[in-house]
Amino acid sequence: MSVDGEPGGELLARVLLTRVIEPGDEAGGRWVRELGVAEVVRRLGEGGAPLPGASGKRWAGMVARAQAARPRRDLEAARDAGVRFVSPGDAEWPGQLDDLGDARPLGLWVRGRPSLRMWALRSVAVVGARACTEYGAHMAATLAAGLAEQGWVVVSGGAYGVDGAAHRGALGAGGATVAVLACGVDRPYPRGHTRLISRIAEQGLVIGELPPGDHPTPSRFILRNRVIAALTRGTVVVEAAHRSGSLVTARAAQRLGRHTMGVPGPATSGLSAGVHELLRGEAVLVTDVADVVELVGDIGELAPDRRGPVLPRDLLEPATRQVLAALPGRGAARPDEIARSAQTAQDDAIARLYELRALGYVERHGDGWKLTRQAVMSVRDGHGPG
Numbered sequence: 001m002s003v004d005g006e007p008g009g010e011l012l013a014r015v016l017l018t019r020v021i022e023p024g025d026e027a028g029g030r031w032v033r034e035l036g037v038a039e040v041v042r043r044l045g046e047g048g049a050p051l052p053g054a055s056g057k058r059w060a061g062m063v064a065r066a067q068a069a070r071p072r073r074d075l076e077a078a079r080d081a082g083v084r085f086v087s088p089g090d091a092e093w094p095g096q097l098d099d100l101g102d103a104r105p106l107g108l109w110v111r112g113r114p115s116l117r118m119w120a121l122r123s124v125a126v127v128g129a130r131a132c133t134e135y136g137a138h139m140a141a142t143l144a145a146g147l148a149e150q151g152w153v154v155v156s157g158g159a160y161g162v163d164g165a166a167h168r169g170a171l172g173a174g175g176a177t178v179a180v181l182a183c184g185v186d187r188p189y190p191r192g193h194t195r196l197i198s199r200i201a202e203q204g205l206v207i208g209e210l211p212p213g214d215h216p217t218p219s220r221f222i223l224r225n226r227v228i229a230a231l232t233r234g235t236v237v238v239e240a241a242h243r244s245g246s247l248v249t250a251r252a253a254q255r256l257g258r259h260t261m262g263v264p265g266p267a268t269s270g271l272s273a274g275v276h277e278l279l280r281g282e283a284v285l286v287t288d289v290a291d292v293v294e295l296v297g298d299i300g301e302l303a304p305d306r307r308g309p310v311l312p313r314d315l316l317e318p319a320t321r322q323v324l325a326a327l328p329g330r331g332a333a334r335p336d337e338i339a340r341s342a343q344t345a346q347d348d349a350i351a352r353l354y355e356l357r358a359l360g361y362v363e364r365h366g367d368g369w370k371l372t373r374q375a376v377m378s379v380r381d382g383h384g385p386g
Helices: 009-017 026-035 037-046 056-068 071-080 095-103 116-120 134-149 162-172 191-203 218-231 245-255 270-279 289-296 318-326 335-342 346-358 373-381
Strands: 083-086 108-111 123-128 153-156 177-181 205-208 234-238 259-263 362-365 368-371
Touching: 009 037, 009 071, 009 083, 026 037, 026 095, 037 056, 071 083, 095 218, 116 153, 116 177, 116 205, 123 134, 123 162, 123 218, 123 245, 134 153, 134 162, 134 234, 134 289, 153 162, 153 218, 162 177, 162 191, 177 191, 177 218, 191 205, 218 245, 234 245, 234 270, 234 289, 245 259, 245 270, 259 270, 259 289, 318 335, 318 346, 335 346, 335 368, 346 362
Parallel strands: 123 153, 123 234, 153 177, 177 205, 234 259
Antiparallel strands: 083 108, 108 205, 362 368
């Protein structure tokens, strides 16, 4: 079963090992790092003593899978489905995946035309609950659309709920999105997202560690999340219960030194409990795309200051605003009373009252001054006159 020395031997060996070593298997990754893929394949072919870290039973299973593997057939099936295999060291390989160490993928099966390496350089993960609320779906889609409009690639897992909303938001904005699957990229899962994943493959990228035709398992979903975390500059969690798989992605991002963000939800919602737990730790609270871009973007990509609307009275000088505030809500007041309340001289108060009259805020009433009806109504509504 040796592929050493054959044309494409390194590629064939890696493809074979995707049938043998499960995603995220650090023992297998250590063998590849220390011995090289061709030597690991040779040892499996000989079926001798287990390599370090593998029990006899586990090694026997790996040997059996290696003997049944047909890497050339996998590559042919992939080509027929428009899928390519990208290995570490290839021009298209995203270098940030190397941060996973021995848990690094043996390679990635990629469906779609764009360069994975180039897209991953400016990407953000948006993940969350499968059984999300309307609020969660809205926030995921809105964030993804905003990121896409600003030239960011939105990465998610192709699942129901938040993942699907994020992919659709990016696609709807005419932007870029990547789905990272826990199965063969030629066999979309979940089945209900077959059309969505096909659309992603046409406009973006669908990637995964498992060879053509392979099926997902619960553990593969969890291990897939480390790829999402490592591939991107940061992870945004939109709705997640305490045991949500999206929290695995967020914690992997934290371990890798990536930005981790959470969108808050109602305090009474169990679907936001996991997000709130993240926010009590090292995650950063975000509410819109500007918050996300400020965190993951380049220097200078700052979120705007958070302010309410600028009201006409906000444009008044502070001393004039103080005189305006000194007038009673009902009835009139004498200039000396207004001056005392505004903590200024009476002549100064009178001068500012005439200024305020010209702006439509106050009017003379006998010997006193009062707010105009328009000013009273606008103060109640939170607006200035005019």
